[in-house]
Amino acid sequence: DLMMAMIGSAVGLGNIWRFPNVLYSHGGGSFMIPYIVSLFLLGISFVLVEYAVGFKFKRSLARILFAVSKKLEPVAWFILLIVFLIATYYVCVVGWDLIYIVLSLTKAWGANPDLFFANNVLQATDSISGIFKIVPMVFASVFAIWFMAWFIIKRDLNDGIGNVSKVLLPVLCLIVVGIVAFSLTLPGASIGYTQIFTPDWSALTNLDVWLAAFGQIIFSLSLGMAIAMTYASYLPEGSKLVDNAVIVAFSNSGFEVFNSIGTFSILGFMALTTGMPFNELVTEGTGLAFVVFPQVFNTMGDVAYIIGPLFFICILFAGITSLIALLEGVCYSISEKFLIERKKTATAVCIVGFLISIIFTTAVGSTILGVFDAYLNNFALLFAILLECIIFGWIYKFDDLIEILNNNSSIKVGKTWKTVIKYILPICIAGLWIQGVMSTISTIDTLSSTIMLILTIVLIVVPIIFAKLPARNPHYYD
Numbered sequence: 456d457l458m459m460a461m462i463g464s465a466v467g468l469g470n471i472w473r474f475p476n477v478l479y480s481h482g483g484g485s486f487m488i489p490y491i492v493s494l495f496l497l498g499i500s501f502v503l504v505e506y507a508v509g510f511k512f513k514r515s516l517a518r519i520l521f522a523v524s525k526k527l528e529p530v531a532w533f534i535l536l537i538v539f540l541i542a543t544y545y546v547c548v549v550g551w552d553l554i555y556i557v558l559s560l561t562k563a564w565g566a567n568p569d570l571f572f573a574n575n576v577l578q579a580t581d582s583i584s585g586i587f588k589i590v591p592m593v594f595a596s597v598f599a600i601w602f603m604a605w606f607i608i609k610r611d612l613n614d615g616i617g618n619v620s621k622v623l624l625p626v627l628c629l630i631v632v633g634i635v636a637f638s639l640t641l642p643g644a645s646i647g648y649t650q651i652f653t654p655d656w657s658a659l660t661n662l663d664v665w666l667a668a669f670g671q672i673i674f675s676l677s678l679g680m681a682i683a684m685t686y687a688s689y690l691p692e693g694s695k696l697v698d699n700a701v702i703v704a705f706s707n708s709g710f711e712v713f714n715s716i717g718t719f720s721i722l723g724f725m726a727l728t729t730g731m732p733f734n735e736l737v738t739e740g741t742g743l744a745f746v747v748f749p750q751v752f753n754t755m756g757d758v759a760y761i762i763g764p765l766f767f768i769c770i771l772f773a774g775i776t777s778l779i780a781l782l783e784g785v786c787y788s789i790s791e792k793f794l795i796e797r798k799k800t801a802t803a804v805c806i807v808g809f810l811i812s813i814i815f816t817t818a819v820g821s822t823i824l825g826v827f828d829a830y831l832n833n834f835a836l837l838f839a840i841l842l843e844c845i846i847f848g849w850i851y852k853f854d855d856l857i858e859i860l861n862n863n864s865s866i867k868v869g870k871t872w873k874t875v876i877k878y879i880l881p882i883c884i885a886g887l888w889i890q891g892v893m894s895t896i897s898t899i900d901t902l903s904s905t906i907m908l909i910l911t912i913v914l915i916v917v918p919i920i921f922a923k924l925p926a927r928n929p930h931y932y933d
């Protein structure tokens with residue numbers, strides 16, 4: 456049951472919306488090798504750290520960090536702030552999905568879903584002045600999603616929603632299997648899917664692709680955000696921790712790679728029918744999924760009037776459960792330290808979150824969303840993971856973790872894993888991080904650099920304030 460819950464929390468927009476888009480913008484085949492390497496080097500190795508730590512301490516990240524050292528409190532708030540900021544744009548993607556549920560009832564996107572998404576849904580512009588223009592439909596759907604999230608948390612409906620999405624997740628998988636099978640029969644499909652499986656060895660030296668691969672693994676497996684830690688703290692004694700982690704990581708990546716075979720086949724079909732070059736098929740990168748799936752529904756005929764809405768509804772539920780999971784950790788930590796009633800905390804968090812989300816509903820919203828997404832995953836969370844590797848690999852007694860993991864598992868970890876966490880992973884992350892910062896600084900435009908600068912300041916100042924504010928809970932530091 457818990458394993459299903461873990462897979463459920465990993466499978467979400469990351470697999471259906473983010474992965475195909477990252478894959479597409481990094482050239483398909485060039486991306487796959489870095490991706491697979493990151494799955495092992497970062498994904499599985501680091502999930503194991505989170506499992507072991509969560510299983511051992513059985514409490515929230517903040518208090519786990521105190522147990523190691525009191526000075527680490529800002530690190531915990533830093534991570535929670537990233538989680539919160541991810542939620543602010545995650546809402547927007549769920550909002551787009553909500554719009555597509557309605558559109559799919561009549562296939563209102565017409566014959567050219569790409570133009571429709573850019574011009575009618577996002578009403579995107581390139582000029583910075585677009586930041587002053589709010590797009591009413593996106594605004595309304597973002598508001599609706601925040602409202603739902605708030606309502607679910609406030610009314611304690613999490614379990615109910617969780618149960619609904621447990622039913623819908625297999626439905627989503629079935630639909631995806633159907634769509635992939637159908638896509639493979641489209642003319643031109645092979646133009647697309649061969650892209651994924653044709654490795655481009657020269658791209659291996661392009662560190663930006665590696666950074667993107669690390670970022671995708673982080674997002675898709677919800678790494679570094681203490682999610683796996685929370686789940687592991689509920690696992691009963693005698694659980695096969697390593698086996699569990701490996702299964703969750705493989706199912707999650709297997710699902711997204713499988714799904715992208717369909718996505719790329721459809722892109723191949725689009726390339727063949729429109730005669731456009733492969734890399735110019737989709738204008739708004741952040742919206743790849745909202746272009747490609749409507750396209751396949753267009754070619755499916757009448758069954759699409761059933762499959763289309765069902766598909767977007769499944770994504771809606773997967774998105775909302777992920778959103779609740781993101782927000783819960785934030786609310787829990789705030790109410791634990793300041794003894795504010797959980798419902799009041801939820802209301803405050805949702806209001807602040809909604810206010811931030813408004814920037815994604817402007818005419819340059821999807822561009823800003825892309826910047827948030829890349830910055831928070833490829834830089835901020837990657838940095839947090841580096842810190843966690845150092846904290847648990849070097850400050851904490853690491854051999855204890857090995858023992859905890861190996862106790863009941865049939866797959867054992869040992870020296871290799873220890874070397875990865877203590878040396879290889881931190882060195883790789885540090886290298887990629889520095890190179891990523893340099894290459895970003897040298898290529899960045901004004902809008903992106905302003906956003907990144909603001910995010911950087913917020914990510915430094917706010918965690919320090921939250922850590923400095925005195926705890927109202929007398930047992931907080933026990």
Ligand code: TRP
Nearest residue numbers: 465467468469674675677777780
């Ligand atoms: N992994 C989720 C997905 O693929 C997204 C996600 C990131 C998430 N962090 C999370 C979900 C924290 C729940 C909790 O969509």
